[in-house]
Amino acid sequence: MLKAWRLSNFKSVREPIEVALAPLTFIAGANSSGKSSILQSMMMLAQTVRYSPPSVPLALNGPIVQLGTFDDVRHHGVGGEEIGVGFDVLLRLHVRSRAAERSARSRAPRSTLGGVHA
DSSP states (O other): OEEEEEEESBTTBOSOEEEEOOSSOOOOOSTTSSHHHHHHHHHHHHHHHHHSOTTOSOOOBSSSOBOOOHHHHBOTTOOSSOOEEEEEEOOOOOOOOHHHHHHHHHHSOOOEETTEEO
16 A cells, blocks of 8 residues: 655655655645645656656656656756655565465365366
8 A cells, every 4th residue: 555655856846745645645735735746746657667668767748647848847946857756655465374275275165067076
């Protein structure tokens, strides 16, 4: 699950921000406070992962979002060649022991097909 999103020097967001995310998250704020920038950066990253070749560091334009050039997404008035996009993900691993696997298989109902046990 996506737990947090970080952004800096991207469109209307100049200083680094971190937004905590939950299963249901509302984003509200004044005009030009970064609401659309957060959503567009998420779409940009999804687009990069899903549609661009490994040689392309960021897919600014594609089927999900059209952002223009790097100069269009970099915060106005800030020089440099970097924008910051980051996230935290919570992964829950479900590990079953071999004994638990054998027990689950032995309890599973067996199907029969023409008198042959599967």
